[in-house]
Amino acid sequence: MKKVVLVLLSITLTLSLAACGKKKADSGKERLVIAFAEAGYGRGWLENLEAAFEAENENVDIILDGNPNMTANAGPKIESGRDLADIYFLLETNWQRWATRGYLEPLDDLYEMETEPGVTLEDKLIDEVVEFGRIGDNMYALPWNDGVTGLVYNSKMFRDKGWEVPETVNDLIDLTEQIKTEGAGVKPFTWPGQYSAYWNFVVYGWWAQYEGLEAMNEFYQFESPEVFKQEGKLKALEAYETLIGDQSNSTAGVNGLIHTQAQMQFINGFAAMIPNGLWIESEMKAALPAGFEMKMMPIPTIEGAKEPKINNSMLGDFIVVPKQARNKELAKEFLRFMAEDKQLLQYTKDTGTPRPFEYDPTTIEGLSPFILSALEIWKNSKSFYIISKSPLYYGVYVNTFPKSGAPYGDIYLGEESAESVWNGDYQYVFERWDEFKRNAGMTD
């Protein structure tokens, strides 16, 4: 009996292994395996896309492989070439390393494909992100989500108390005083001190307003340490220091909170505003109290701004096709299909998030007031994207705050000032510049 079981097991194992190498499913259909980071947006959006693509391509069978840790798990698979999916939708990580090592399929032909008659995918991408996926002469990645980040406010509280949405940083400073006076214990801000980089959403916005998008792009190319002398960075940090250096403007113990704790404080009315992004609504859906209303405000304009209307996209999530994927052409066709108008609108309807293409998501019916307020900002502002071609940046030798990372907690606690951070970062980079360049392979 044991031997019979052994023989059956061996046959099963052999057949399973043989199936792994199949390009076609047993049904005779072409199989497309899509792995994705199953994060805040769930999997409904991809299931809708799957259904739409399969309806148009009857010989295709799509298999979805979602996992919250997919971004970390994908690296070893892409590098080893084993157990690969055909497409990866991943959150921001160092994909450039995979591209330079030859693990990724060049997507130049995808960029040339037409999404609508006479319109290529490259034409349809927002101008500022066309170069997002380029390493050297080739395109290796496609941006996944665009974003809207900034200050989210309790719109019902604002309406009930008669508070105006601030248009400038000075208005915002005045508003914080008003909230403390009239708010009956409500604090102006709550924020997650453990993930204090949430303040990047606002501070980068002020910086980009002050310097303009061209100068911001120049900063992130890291041609010399002198870029760390940009005045906009100092002005933005000073605005932050004025608001948050005053500890009475934040809820108690804010520096130790994680994002869900801060968001719970916000939706339960302990604070009027929170630095956050489009995803907050879906992330807190299960906990939203009845009658709670929120909206996103355009980033208040900093004094001396060159570009008053800036949306800080925080774009970084990306799509890649591994070089050794089995169905590369079908993968590209799927990605082209995703960029058609109809699918882009459906994507935004399902996730509440735009993709970085030229289309108007505000026309979608049934969006919540929060999503609509954010999409209006996206539509009416210039979006700021961090797209660096410098190995110093994607090799993690230099970043925005190179000395000690995001300085927001230290400024809140009074251990650093805007000026000490600004000077400290410059000094740190200036002293190590040659070494960084050598380490990144830019000089011998």
Place this chain on the structure above:
Amino acid sequence: MTKNRIRQQLNRFKHFLVETFENVFRLDKSYKAKRRRQKRFFIFMMLFLPVTHFLVFFVYVNIDTIILSFQRFDYYTGEYKFVWFENYQQVIRDLRELPQMKQTVINSFMFLPITNFITLPLSIISAYFIFRGVPGRGLFKVLFFLPSIISIVVLTMAFQFMFDPLFGPINQLLAELGIQPVGGWFGTKGTAMNMIYLYCIWAGIGFNMVLINGAISRLPSEVIESGRLDGVSMFTELTKIIIPMIWPTITTLFVIGTTAVFTIFLQILLLTNGGPSGSTKTIAYLIVEMVQSGDYTTPAAFGMIFTLVAIPLIMFIKWGMEKIGENVEY
């Protein structure tokens, strides 16, 4: 086809394979030789998986780490190039110059006294109370053993909630007494690391206690009874009879406690995420953080440096512990 027919066919096939094998390799076909071969085959099969596992996941990984520590990734060529000791120089310079790095090392080494001189003695006392059946032992069991069987993610969340600045019951109690750090218990540099140590003590007692309890319960009852007939106090029983007799278990836990200096990171990730301002990072946390950012070579050198510290330290501690107490046999 009946069962017997299938069995016959399989036996014939087996004999055919065995004979072919023996003929090809001209093997001795005697009964003794066959038994010897079967025995060797059994040993080979038993060793094959663990040895392969050891070779792939220990030998290969460690050799790869050593090689990586002498290399650096070149983004222009997409290749790793040898830079010899540059990664080591960089790590040593950062350790000397950057206050955050110094803090990281201090945070890590503080786990040595915390785990060995606070958690371990508390575990011994708790295990002894449970062994003696003192009043409240049930409560002790729940308080200290529960953390060992609950997921660390749930446990850290519960611990964080107890000190939540707005909703936490312990925080509210302390706030009534006027004790409330400005940035919150996990967001103020003076308190965040201590909160992690506190958590590790609370969560660590249960694990140690189970092992110590097991060791105590295996002690010969006549030795304990003889002491009690002589009228020894609980303190004397614990310090003069039980601790010397379970010394090998204590030595093991002491060594495990020392390795925490170089391995602990999940607690930090879940409680403070390394903050505020990187003040609660440990050696292992920093290595994980660097690897996650896509840098494999610097953390490899970082890891190698601390491996060179860890090996003699742990061997010295083991040697010292064995010198202090005898290896009791009973």
